[in-house]
Amino acid sequence: MPRDIASLAAAADRHDADAFVAHLAPDVKSVFANTEPVIGRENVKKATVAFWDTIEGVTHHILAIHESGDTVTVQFDIEYRRKDGKTVTLPVCNVLTFEGDLVSVSQVYADLAPLYA
Structure with a gap:
């Protein structure tokens, strides 16, 4: 599977946990916003599904991708659809x-406070 950021984001948009974690190394380290690090593909899958359960849906809008060696930095506007029907980008x-x-390693930098406000 190539370094296909669009496919990774699309799997998240579909809430397809298996397709999402297929992009991850078995011993992946993931830090999402201000949460504690999660280690391992299956643990990331569980944490991701638990987060998805708090929202109705999500759409990733890729604004920029910068690659340097083994590091890829992606800038997004992410549109979250809340359970109450409101949308927060x-x-x-x-x-x-x-x-x-x-x-x-995946380090997501985001302030999720507006999502739950």
Whole structure:
């Protein structure tokens, strides 16, 4: 699987956990906003599904991708659809470190407070 950020984002938009974690290394380290690091593909899958359960839907709008060696930085506007029907769009930056074609480290920088306000 190539370093296909669009496919990774599309899997999240579909809430397809299996397709999402297929982009991750087995021992991936993931930090989402201000949460504690999650280690391992299955643990990331559980944490991701738990987050998705708090929202109705999500759409990633990729604004820019910058690649340097094994590091890819992605700038998004992410549109979250809340359970109450409201939509909140947040600026998000994700710094991804790759081992080959799989993400070994994912650090998502986002302020999620407006999503739950």
